[in-house]
Amino acid sequence: GAVVSQHPSRVICKSGTSVKIECRSLDFQATTMFWYRQFPKKSLMLMATSNEGSKATYEQGVEKDKFLINHASLTLSTLTVTSAHPEDSSFYICSATMTGGGTGELFFGEGSRLTVL
């Protein structure tokens, strides 16, 4: 089956620093990747839709200058949390869909737990 790998799985950083999270589709090409944020015992909240070679589309209320998304290739999208603060601490998950039709199924990365001190 399709595999999406996310790295790092856990990261702890100091307030004010930036953190980059990578999302890779290992065995398929993904025109579109999605980034979600999940608080404890809560649902997945879509942050942005990332399309290869174009600017990401952000959901309402998500600061694009805070959460920089780059989708440089059909297998890699990155989320950079800039000038992180404790309130940015959360579980971030990416997902990807196959190009060329497919079933529409989303394949999720393992998630990245960010803790900002």
Place this chain on the structure above:
Amino acid sequence: GENVEQHPSTLSVQEGDSAVIKCTYSDSASNYFPWYKQELGKRPQLIIDIRSNVGEKKDQRIAVTLNKTAKHFSLHITETQPEDSAVYFCAANYGKLTFGQGTILTVHP
């Protein structure tokens, strides 16, 4: 945009009983309805999905029903086992997935 409501938020059953989780959606254009199981700290795993041209789909102990007219769909788990305990999310897709709030299912041995 799409709005997905999921109920109940928590569900506790005895091993062997059935569990039912219900979702409603707002956008009649949605055409793909997956269900995900998520264990603590793990990624969501697709357990079953249904498309809008089908009313019911079954996979062993898991089934999903879809009522397009009423815009609701349900997950049915029969003969529940303790390993079914997890958080379950429904979702509706029209271009992008919108998730329900999640249901914490606990199956007691």
